[in-house]
Amino acid sequence: MIKPRSRRGGGRPTIADVARKAGVGAITVSRALREPERVSEDLRRQIQVAVDELGYVPDPNARALASARADVFGVLVPSLTNNVFAEVVRGIYDSLSDGPFRVQLGNTHYSGLEEERLLQVFGPQRPAALIVAGINQTPTARKLLETAGCPVVQVMETGPDPVDMLVGFSHLDGGRTATEHLIEAGYRRIGFIGARMDPRSQRRLAGYRAAMEAAGLFDARLVTTTPVPSSVTLGRELFRDALAKAPTLDGVFCNNDDIALGVLFECHRAAIAVPRTIGIVGFNDLDMMQSAFPSITSIRTYRYEIGRRSVAMALAAIAGKRPEQRVVDLGFELIRRESTAR
Amino acid sequence: MIKPRSRRGGGRPTIADVARKAGVGAITVSRALREPERVSEDLRRQIQVAVDELGYVPDPNARALASARADVFGVLVPSLTNNVFAEVVRGIYDSLSDGPFRVQLGNTHYSGLEEERLLQVFGPQRPAALIVAGINQTPTARKLLETAGCPVVQVMETGPDPVDMLVGFSHLDGGRTATEHLIEAGYRRIGFIGARMDPRSQRRLAGYRAAMEAAGLFDARLVTTTPVPSSVTLGRELFRDALAKAPTLDGVFCNNDDIALGVLFECHRAAIAVPRTIGIVGFNDLDMMQSAFPSITSIRTYRYEIGRRSVAMALAAIAGKRPEQRVVDLGFELIRRESTAR
DNA sequence: GCGCCATATGGTAGCGCTACCATGGCGGGG
DNA sequence: CCCCGCCATGGTAGCGCTACCATATGGCGC
Numbered sequence: 001m002i003k004p005r006s007r008r009g010g011g012r013p014t015i016a017d018v019a020r021k022a023g024v025g026a027i028t029v030s031r032a033l034r035e036p037e038r039v040s041e042d043l044r045r046q047i048q049v050a051v052d053e054l055g056y057v058p059d060p061n062a063r064a065l066a067s068a069r070a071d072v073f074g075v076l077v078p079s080l081t082n083n084v085f086a087e088v089v090r091g092i093y094d095s096l097s098d099g100p101f102r103v104q105l106g107n108t109h110y111s112g113l114e115e116e117r118l119l120q121v122f123g124p125q126r127p128a129a130l131i132v133a134g135i136n137q138t139p140t141a142r143k144l145l146e147t148a149g150c151p152v153v154q155v156m157e158t159g160p161d162p163v164d165m166l167v168g169f170s171h172l173d174g175g176r177t178a179t180e181h182l183i184e185a186g187y188r189r190i191g192f193i194g195a196r197m198d199p200r201s202q203r204r205l206a207g208y209r210a211a212m213e214a215a216g217l218f219d220a221r222l223v224t225t226t227p228v229p230s231s232v233t234l235g236r237e238l239f240r241d242a243l244a245k246a247p248t249l250d251g252v253f254c255n256n257d258d259i260a261l262g263v264l265f266e267c268h269r270a271a272i273a274v275p276r277t278i279g280i281v282g283f284n285d286l287d288m289m290q291s292a293f294p295s296i297t298s299i300r301t302y303r304y305e306i307g308r309r310s311v312a313m314a315l316a317a318i319a320g321k322r323p324e325q326r327v328v329d330l331g332f333e334l335i336r337r338e339s340t341a342r
Numbered sequence: 343m344i345k346p347r348s349r350r351g352g353g354r355p356t357i358a359d360v361a362r363k364a365g366v367g368a369i370t371v372s373r374a375l376r377e378p379e380r381v382s383e384d385l386r387r388q389i390q391v392a393v394d395e396l397g398y399v400p401d402p403n404a405r406a407l408a409s410a411r412a413d414v415f416g417v418l419v420p421s422l423t424n425n426v427f428a429e430v431v432r433g434i435y436d437s438l439s440d441g442p443f444r445v446q447l448g449n450t451h452y453s454g455l456e457e458e459r460l461l462q463v464f465g466p467q468r469p470a471a472l473i474v475a476g477i478n479q480t481p482t483a484r485k486l487l488e489t490a491g492c493p494v495v496q497v498m499e500t501g502p503d504p505v506d507m508l509v510g511f512s513h514l515d516g517g518r519t520a521t522e523h524l525i526e527a528g529y530r531r532i533g534f535i536g537a538r539m540d541p542r543s544q545r546r547l548a549g550y551r552a553a554m555e556a557a558g559l560f561d562a563r564l565v566t567t568t569p570v571p572s573s574v575t576l577g578r579e580l581f582r583d584a585l586a587k588a589p590t591l592d593g594v595f596c597n598n599d600d601i602a603l604g605v606l607f608e609c610h611r612a613a614i615a616v617p618r619t620i621g622i623v624g625f626n627d628l629d630m631m632q633s634a635f636p637s638i639t640s641i642r643t644y645r646y647e648i649g650r651r652s653v654a655m656a657l658a659a660i661a662g663k664r665p666e667q668r669v670v671d672l673g674f675e676l677i678r679r680e681s682t683a684r
Numbered sequence: 685g686c687g688c689c690a691t692a693t694g695g696t697a698g699c700g701c702t703a704c705c706a707t708g709g710c711g712g713g714g
Numbered sequence: 715c716c717c718c719g720c721c722a723t724g725g726t727a728g729c730g731c732t733a734c735c736a737t738a739t740g741g742c743g744c
Contacts, residue, residue: 025724057466062700064403065729080432086423093449105447107435124399232630268635288574293610367694404730407699
């Protein structure tokens with residue numbers, strides 16, 4: 001009765017305590033904290049003193065309830081351990097670390113259904129923005145994104161029809177560029193080796209095929225894929241399969257750098273000369289590509305920058321300044337190295 | 343006036359709507375959702391029908407405010423891109439994906455101060471549990487953990503004095519085991535190569551040193567470290583430095599597998615025979631170790647399992663069944679491979 | 685048959701904050 | 715000199731949910 005406060009709350013100071021101490025109304029404290037320019041400098045200072053003395057920290061749950069908006073960025077990626085997405089996520093975190101926003105990370109395991117489920121979990125939280133990997137959402141997921149009532153940024157790809165905003169690059173062009181490079185380097189029986197084969201890998205494969213067909217070199221027996229998750233060890237195995245199917249193979253464009261590294265190791269083990277007998281190109285240009293022996297040609301992509309840019313666009317949209325450019329293509333770069341220097 | 347509801351809320355159904363439709367009190371709906379066993383089966387069924395028809399989803403923010411407890415696990419790791427922590431995080435996510443709990447992930451960038459800052463951000467959210475990497479928190483951070491008012495699990499190490507619970511393994515023993523293996527294999531001038539040198543790396547170094555001193559082989563010139571973040575490329579460079587300092591080097595225990603891979607590549611490039619001239623041992627046993635040529639001996643650690651176990655312990659504590667074993671040592675295993683098979 | 689207790693359900697009163705509207709003071713135009 | 719409108723500030727009323735306590739019901743012992 002006497003101290004009804006202590007009944008529930010943890011006894012931490014509330015906005016009312018600060019208001020009392022500063023001799024102002026609670027709403028003014030709230031404003032001073034969120035829109036300082038709307039409060040006179042005098043009061044602002046007084047309030048700051050009271051906040052510091054009490055060690056007041058706003059309760060994010062109460063804030064979210066009252067304003068029907070949580071200071072949370074929902075982020076959905078297909079994998080937490082795939083270095084590529086880890087870099088995107090790192091970019092997102094780094095861009096958000098000095099602001100009021102928290103990150104709610106979801107792992108879709110490359111599953112559209114899981115993505116839907118996670119969007120259904122995120123929705124009731126009323127996030128400030130959503131960042132999702134890819135553009136191949138299920139119809140349900142796409143609808144959820146469209147009706148989320150917050151900025152949405154799709155990342156890692158490019159395309160004509162984003163839900164809202166889009167930052168990434170063309171996997172198809174990347175695959176084509178890698179393959180054309182092998183062709184120009186003089187390779188003819190160029191294989192494609194791919195694991196996981198998510199939509200992005202499919203597009204890289206399409207780019208490979210386009211380049212091979214344009215050069216009159218395409219042969220279905222040169223393509224080796226599996227839905228199994230990618231790994232270095234898998235790269236070795238797939239390369240052995242590829243060689244068995246197409247013994248005259250003289251080059252490979254690998255789905256990603258892990259596979260490429262596996263191919264390189266298998267070449268070492270089988271005493272196949274790289275780049276003389278086999279040329280190798282990877283995708284993403286992880287650090288190890290430059291240090292491998294021989295160093296491995298790869299398509300450099302800007303994952304960290306994609307993460308940063310996606311946050312910048314979302315923040316702009318939250319601030320009401322929706323960027324004029326809804327689709328940003330950050331491109332890629334072919335990094336030529338020893339593995340294709342015939 | 344007529345529909346005061348539409349004024350603020352997004353118009354989504356609330357618990358009151360469900361209660362009205364089901365002809366029960368709001369509190370009964372709340373109970374049916376959270377503690378079904380406390381509601382008769384009849385009402386439970388009725389309520390379920392109403393929930394389904396309205397598409398009701400509880401508002402997590404309102405729930406958190408009213409109960410002073412959010413269904414959130416706070417997780418603090420030093421890096422998002424380091425595969426080792428990514429695996430731990432994956433284990434955590436996988437263990438939590440089918441329950442009501444969300445994950446709030448924080449990246450400390452290996453900084454104690456950043457860790458403190460993040461704990462201060464997590465605190466007001468009133469998380470259901472906290473999982474933090476390491477046992478070397480600053481005094482302030484440790485106090486924040488102790489007063490968090492929720493289960494706390496420290497992970498990735500072992501030790502006598504956890505804040506609350508602890509799951510991991512001994513990096514010191516791991517370092518010693520790796521080094522003893524090299525000694526047993528006949529190597530004598532065994533170097534330590536380490537990057538980043540966070541507390542865990544320091545302990546591996548201590549294990550290395552203990553083994554070397556026990557064998558009468560320790561020599562400070564054999565130790566090469568840097569605070570720079572680890573990478574394959576850095577491994578190459580550090581190995582060159584190590585060779586320059588100690589030309590008679592005949593083995594290296596590497597801080598981690600990236601460094602070990604860099605050492606291997608540099609050996610290839612410099613035509614140094616592995617394992618004949620130089621023996622190599624890594625740490626963590628990432629997939630690529632088994633596929634490298636030659637394959638690389640490493641200390642296998644159970645990162646994913648650590649993540650899973652940490653969640654299991656936290657959930658048990660939340661349920662009031664605090665595990666009798668507050669410290670769990672998941673150990674490690676030396677995986678012998680070609681790189682040390684002299 | 686009566687009261688007691690355990691069980692099932694409901695009412696009330698917040699949790700801590702912000703949206704909305706009201707108020708009072710001030711300066712400028714007519 | 716008055717009125718209007720703008721600015722800074724405050725009061726009130728929730729946001730949607732759950733803790734706490736009250737109440738009703740029924741079974742049981744004596």
